[in-house]
Amino acid sequence: MLRDPGARKKLVDEANAGPYGERFGGEARKPDFDLMRVLDAPVPPNPTVNEAARARGVDPVGLMIDLALDTDFGQFFVQPNAPFDHDIVKQLLSHPRTVMGFSDAGAHVSQMSDCSIQTHLLAHWVRDRQDFTLEEAVRMMTLAPARAWGFHDRGLVREGLVADLNVLDPARVTPDMPTVVHDLPAGARRIKQTASGFLATVVGGRITVREGRHTGATPGVLIRGAGARSRM
16 A cells, blocks of 8 residues: 555655644654654664655655665654754763663663663764763763662672673674564564674673573572662
8 A cells, every 4th residue: 555656645645734633742743854863773873854855855754655665664763852962962971970771671662672772872972973982981881870779799890799791892882773573472562672792791700691692591680779678
């Protein structure tokens, strides 16, 4: 149906001029093709839908239909709620009270993949933009959150501390392109995103992942910060 000119025109007209109700959060909103981007690569820069449409000489909605068909519906589009300002975000990331985390740790797995945050920092902010040194980024991801949450037995490579380590190649580390899989209970979908450039992940001195494959080792244990212990 998407290849039918009549159906295509109806979709283009509806998307550009159709009614959009009030929105208070995640409701469908009128598309902003100068804000929405075509996810061609796992890290920026990625073209806006308007930029890609102008390059092909088609309507932005027509471009989205074309890319969907070209990729057997594997193409990702990203529309943030507001324009992304690298200078402001860099200022936020550099603030001494900012702590790297995993966002909401996967509460919206059908819509986003937050597991790429750390590899995005290494690939985009460190290697591509050089806004942070590798040493600064490693501290942001390890020592800073360990200290913030009261885990004083980890976060540094030091005798007597927990041997949690990642062995990586700074020249290659990057999040991979996301994919959609249906492996949740009842076949529900989620966005899956792996990473490249890692030789191994070591937990408590044992290798758990080698070159992207789980070794079967499960040495990890549930840990609780001082705040959680005080409430028990």
